[in-house]
Amino acid sequence: MNHRPVKIVSVGKAVPKTVITNDDLTKILDTSDEWISTRTGIKQRYIASGDENSTQFGIEAAKDALNKAKMSGEEIDAIIVASSNPYNIYPSCACVIQDAINAKKGPAFDITAACTGMLYAMEISRSFITTGKYKNILLVATDTNSKFLDWTDRATCVLFGDGAGAMILSESDDGVDDIISLNIHADGSLGNYITMNLAGENCPLVEPSTIPQQKIGMVGKEVYKFVVQTMPESIMSSLSDAKLEPKDIDYLVPHQANLRIIEGLQSRLEFSNDQVVVNIDKYGNTSAASVPIALSEALESGKIKTPSKAILCAFGAGMAWGSAVVRLREGLK
Numbered sequence: 137m138n139h140r141p142v143k144i145v146s147v148g149k150a151v152p153k154t155v156i157t158n159d160d161l162t163k164i165l166d167t168s169d170e171w172i173s174t175r176t177g178i179k180q181r182y183i184a185s186g187d188e189n190s191t192q193f194g195i196e197a198a199k200d201a202l203n204k205a206k207m208s209g210e211e212i213d214a215i216i217v218a219s220s221n222p223y224n225i226y227p228s229c230a231c232v233i234q235d236a237i238n239a240k241k242g243p244a245f246d247i248t249a250a251c252t253g254m255l256y257a258m259e260i261s262r263s264f265i266t267t268g269k270y271k272n273i274l275l276v277a278t279d280t281n282s283k284f285l286d287w288t289d290r291a292t293c294v295l296f297g298d299g300a301g302a303m304i305l306s307e308s309d310d311g312v313d314d315i316i317s318l319n320i321h322a323d324g325s326l327g328n329y330i331t332m333n334l335a336g337e338n339c340p341l342v343e344p345s346t347i348p349q350q351k352i353g354m355v356g357k358e359v360y361k362f363v364v365q366t367m368p369e370s371i372m373s374s375l376s377d378a379k380l381e382p383k384d385i386d387y388l389v390p391h392q393a394n395l396r397i398i399e400g401l402q403s404r405l406e407f408s409n410d411q412v413v414v415n416i417d418k419y420g421n422t423s424a425a426s427v428p429i430a431l432s433e434a435l436e437s438g439k440i441k442t443p444s445k446a447i448l449c450a451f452g453a454g455m456a457w458g459s460a461v462v463r464l465r466e467g468l469k
């Protein structure tokens with residue numbers, strides 16, 4: 137069977153309206169702007185307020201991507217949503233988004249791969265498109281970790297922000313494949329590094345279970361050590377699969393988890409500041425949404441010029457991680 141090439145048609149984003157600065161956090165935590173910015177690069181983050189939720193941000197990001205692609209929901213054949221904290225489990229976030237954008241043609245489902253969710257969704261979509269199963273796929277990555285943070289755990293809660301990103305992938309009509317290479321991985325034996333349980337309760341007719349706290353836990357130091365080893369390997373393997381070298385790549389769009397991790401990747405690739413997309417100062421770590429928000433913002437602001445080639449990379453709970461070498465076509469928004 138001929139493999140059909142994939143086109144990156146558009147990228148979108150949406151974030152809550154409320155900004156919480158590091159100084160704001162000092163009102164509820166024994167912390168400081170100096171500690172947070174020097175250790176992580178974060179200065180502020182957007183946080184869901186009132187009834188704002190991840191599904192709502194996902195809908196806004198999806199509409200942004202559809203507008204930029206000049207497409208309507210009716211043209212979308214399938215919807216994949218990557219989220220670790222969708223507002224509903226039933227119906228799935230993808231089904232709610234499907235209804236909101238009036239896309240009725242095909243399947244809509246959620247996946248969970250924590251911060252690597254967008255790369256997992258890209259790999260699944262690529263398989264659907266290359267085999268000819270679907271032509272136009274909407275990918276959404278949305279997380280509101282703020283609702284599940286322990287706001288007394290200063291080592292973890294200062295790191296995260298909320299938001300959503302979206303991407304439309306289509307069968308390319310000119311034979312050019314925009315996903316030049318992509319690898320995704322997981323190592324479940326490291327599951328204890330970043331955790332969040334659902335606080336379910338047993339049927340009253342049976343022995344009650346221990347009800348876990350539905351809060352994010354993280355062994356930050358172990359995550360850090362794992363990532364600085366694994367992420368460069370994943371990137372080098374994507375480059376090698378693409379038969380390219382760092383000098384052939386224009387931009388790095390990394391998961392925004394810690395500025396020091398990003399700087400490590402930058403020096404490994406010998407990239408200049410102009411080549412590395414950093415917005416962690418504004419958004420914090422928005423989990424699955426991090427890479428598409430960074431890509432969307434960099435395209436909008438002109439930081440990323442097209443046509444060009446970029447490395448996307450992400451890591452997070454699982455542990456799950458991945459990277460991709462992608463082509464960003466002229467005029468991509």
Ligand code: ACO
Binds near residue numbers: 166175176357
């Ligand atoms: N403000 C002030 N002090 C703090 C804060 C804070 N917000 N947080 C921790 N500290 C203190 C600690 O109590 C400790 O004090 P002590 O020495 O008196 O005990 C000191 O600062 C050092 O704490 P460490 O935890 O050792 O700090 P570290 O240098 O390891 O940095 C950090 C912590 C920033 C979390 C780092 O480990 C990191 O970035 N790890 C990777 C995190 C990551 O990438 N996560 C991905 C998540 S993605 C997902 O899937 C959810």
